[in-house]
Amino acid sequence: MSFAKRILYVDLTTGKTEVKPLDMKLAKDYIGGIGLGMKLWLDHSKAGVDPLSPENPLFFMTGPLTGTMAPSAGNSYAVVSKSPLTNTIGEAKAHGFFGSEIKRAGYDAIVFTGKSEKLVYAWIDDESVQLLDAEHLKGKSPGETDETIREELGDFYIRVSAIGEAGEKLSRIACIINDEYRAIGRGGMGAVMGSKNLKAVAVRGTHDVDVADVEAFTEFVRTVHERMKGPATRKYRTLGTPENVLVLNALASLATRNFTNATFEGAEKVSGEYLNEHYVKKIIGCATCGMRCDHIAVVPEGQYKGSTSRVEFECLWSCGPLCGVDRLDAIIEAIRLADYYGMDGISIGVVVAMAMDCYENGVITDKDTDGLKLNFGNHESLVEAIRRIGTRTGWFGDTFAEGTKRAAEIIGKDAYKYANHIKGMELPGYDLRTLQTAALGFSVSFRGACHLRSGAYSPDVKGSVDRFKLEAGRGKMIVDGEDLYNVVDSLILCKFSRGVMYEGLKDMALYYEMATGIPMTAEEIILAGERINNLARVINIREGGGTRKEDQLPWKILNFPVPEECIGKGAYVKQHEFDVGLEDYYKVRGWTKDGIPTPEKLKEVGLDDLVPIVKKKIASMEK
Amino acid sequence: MPTIHEKKFVSGDPAKCIGCCVCEYACSLKHEKTFNPTKSRIRAIRLNSFVNLAVSCRLCEDSPCVAACPRDALRQSDENGTILIDEDKCNGCGWCIEACDYGAIQLHPETKKVFVCDLCDGEPQCVEWCPEEALDFTTKDVLSQKARRTAVKKLFQDALKGE
The missing domain is CATH 3.30.70 (Alpha-Beta Plaits)
Structure with missing residues (x-):
């Protein structure tokens, strides 16, 4: 059985640790990963907790397949806590090597509560758990922290997950990074770690991880390896996700200059094709996964010579086209710096793009930026802005380290028009004006703007719907996508490998059953996906959000039609169509018109104990 | 051999x-x-x-790990050149580990004997x-x-x- 059946609790205030058994009913009902993590978070927190207070527990979760040789799932972990960026439930996943160590150390999850008096790191060596002084790691990047800890503990095979300076300084876009390039990226989980004075988690696990049916399991793993050589993963193995640059540009969906334009004249120069030809030096993989997708790029010459980073589409887009920057060398350096300070590679670009838009429109001036010329396309300013935000230097760095939503509140005036976020989370790389199913999908995501909560861009990009408008029928597409992705993120399968589950939910249920020995059908696992989405929604309601009021789109998406000559010219999301879309989605979900899960729906998905929360909310809305 | x-x-x-x-x-x-x-x-x-x-393991000629073992717990197979370990004799002293230039012979986390x-x-x-x-x-x-x-x-x- 691939669950360790144990959860480690670490109280950072007292230094006390405790191991408690994993409730196996929860392990079935919530699968593992984000599902189980969110359920545990709800049970271990008080309503309205401040995300950056000691009372907000921080969960490092593994999945049911973590620690096994399951490609792309054997190596994974998820972090769940309340997000300081969105005030909703926060969750993010990462792969690499770190996750499997937690399971091998004998834990399904590690829970950090309280706050350490001084900066520390947790050293978890199988049963032994210690909090060690980390003052000497202050200001170090996640990579430097990783290297220093392995050096001082004297074992190269120890795996480390750490924050950088941005996390220490409570930037709300701070991430957590393991294994050099792998990030718990979205939602400011790095700031939660920083608020606890927890610099890093270092783990060495030496125990066996067993599966229930080893023969069937390894046979299936063999099949997955074969499928990974096929068409389902071609994109990730060859050009990588930067292939999207030219694809989205052709669709007028490559958001440019902070969602001003939908096409980028410099697209060719920052394309996946150009990147691979001129910069990618090696493509490597995570533990247990032979698919290999990590495109490691090195700048061979010029002012950014030697700069090295792992380049995926999202960060390339946010630091490139979105800032009007058409130089890959500067983009590689920008991504390197985001990793260095430990900031979400999507959010950071969107934050800088907002600053540029504010600057171009006179909302902030040279006085505010201490002379930094934040014009679109100025690559040197992009790099310098990231430095300042990562270190919270000056008014500018300090303000934008708060993310777009709060920066807009601090600046006031028209700044909100340039803040491209949903629920506080910065938009990822899809122009929602020309991908309107995606617009609806992103707006209802429980962790804020996110392309990976439902993959709602897919029907738009494939052309199976009219992507320039919203109408009834889109709700079902989003709901199906969300429930499926909740399953994927609770098994913590890498989404790059979702295509190799040829039989979809049936394969995933089988994977779970073969590993854990707990019977699971496709119907049960998708019901778990639905349960998890409702759970997340109710958590957000308990925390004061989670209603229609929060399911909104940024100003530009609703008010600024695509201006340039292109296939998407004039496109924007019309409020009345968006309302139709929202109501359609709520109807399919079995929620009220205000977006609140009904007591009947909660009972249907086995969340009876959460009924009082929604009843109270529905009653207060009626008043 | x-x-x-x-x-x-x-x-x-x-x-x-x-x-x-x-x-x-x-x-x-x-x-x-x-x-x-x-x-x-x-x-x-x-x-x-x-x-x-x-x-x-690279199956060295005149394997240094075999030569290093003070308890004669290691020998090289005549059949295929692999290193054979007599677990009754091995006490995990680690001389063989020091002798191997490649880190190919290791101490087993449970048996506390070497394995290769x-x-x-x-x-x-x-x-x-x-x-x-x-x-x-x-x-x-x-x-x-x-x-x-x-x-x-x-x-x-x-x-x-x-x-």
Whole structure:
């Protein structure tokens, strides 16, 4: 059985640790990963907790397949806590090597509560758990922290997950990074770690991880390896996700200059094709996964010579086209710096793009930026802005380290028009004006703007719907996508490998059953996906959000039609169509018109104990 | 005993290795019926993104590990050149570990005796599983041939394209 059946609790205030058994009913009902993590978070927190207070527990979760040789799932972990960026439930996943160590150390999850008096790191060596002084790691990047800890503990095979300076300084876009390039990226989980004075988690696990049916399991793993050589993963193995640059540009969906334009004249120069030809030096993989997708790029010459980073589409887009920057060398350096300070590679670009838009429109001036010329396309300013935000230097760095939503509140005036976020989370790389199913999908995501909560861009990009408008029928597409992705993120399968589950939910249920020995059908696992989405929604309601009021789109998406000559010219999301879309989605979900899960729906998905929360909310809305 | 020319061992190609450790999982599955890289006879190393390689026993001639054992717990197989360990004699003292230049012989986390690649009865599972075909079960002679061919191909890539 691939669950360790144990959860480690670490109280950072007292230094006390405790191991408690994993409730196996929860392990079935919530699968593992984000599902189980969110359920545990709800049970271990008080309503309205401040995300950056000691009372907000921080969960490092593994999945049911973590620690096994399951490609792309054997190596994974998820972090769940309340997000300081969105005030909703926060969750993010990462792969690499770190996750499997937690399971091998004998834990399904590690829970950090309280706050350490001084900066520390947790050293978890199988049963032994210690909090060690980390003052000497202050200001170090996640990579430097990783290297220093392995050096001082004297074992190269120890795996480390750490924050950088941005996390220490409570930037709300701070991430957590393991294994050099792998990030718990979205939602400011790095700031939660920083608020606890927890610099890093270092783990060495030496125990066996067993599966229930080893023969069937390894046979299936063999099949997955074969499928990974096929068409389902071609994109990730060859050009990588930067292939999207030219694809989205052709669709007028490559958001440019902070969602001003939908096409980028410099697209060719920052394309996946150009990147691979001129910069990618090696493509490597995570533990247990032979698919290999990590495109490691090195700048061979010029002012950014030697700069090295792992380049995926999202960060390339946010630091490139979105800032009007058409130089890959500067983009590689920008991504390197985001990793260095430990900031979400999507959010950071969107934050800088907002600053540029504010600057171009006179909302902030040279006085505010201490002379930094934040014009679109100025690559040197992009790099310098990231430095300042990562270190919270000056008014500018300090303000934008708060993310777009709060920066807009601090600046006031028209700044909100340039803040491209949903629920506080910065938009990822899809122009929602020309991908309107995606617009609806992103707006209802429980962790804020996110392309990976439902993959709602897919029907738009494939052309199976009219992507320039919203109408009834889109709700079902989003709901199906969300429930499926909740399953994927609770098994913590890498989404790059979702295509190799040829039989979809049936394969995933089988994977779970073969590993854990707990019977699971496709119907049960998708019901778990639905349960998890409702759970997340109710958590957000308990925390004061989670209603229609929060399911909104940024100003530009609703008010600024695509201006340039292109296939998407004039496109924007019309409020009345968006309302139709929202109501359609709520109807399919079995929620009220205000977006609140009904007591009947909660009972249907086995969340009876959460009924009082929604009843109270529905009653207060009626008043 | 097979000669040095005939002895087949598991060799990793750093140009192909991506550091995924699938070999480690395959090895622990085969020998220990579980998933546990710390019980693998082959270990992958990632020095940085660009330098990845899996290392296991190279079946040295006059093996230093055998010579180093003060308790005669190690001997080299006459049949295939692998290192055979007498677990009754081994007390985990680690002289063999110090003697090995490649870190190929290790201390087992549970038995506290040393363990090393046994070539899986001629069908190394790491080679079988490696998704990148970065591992070869081969001889030194074949490896040198292969390297020569690759080098010459590189030198004359234009001529080869013109064919």
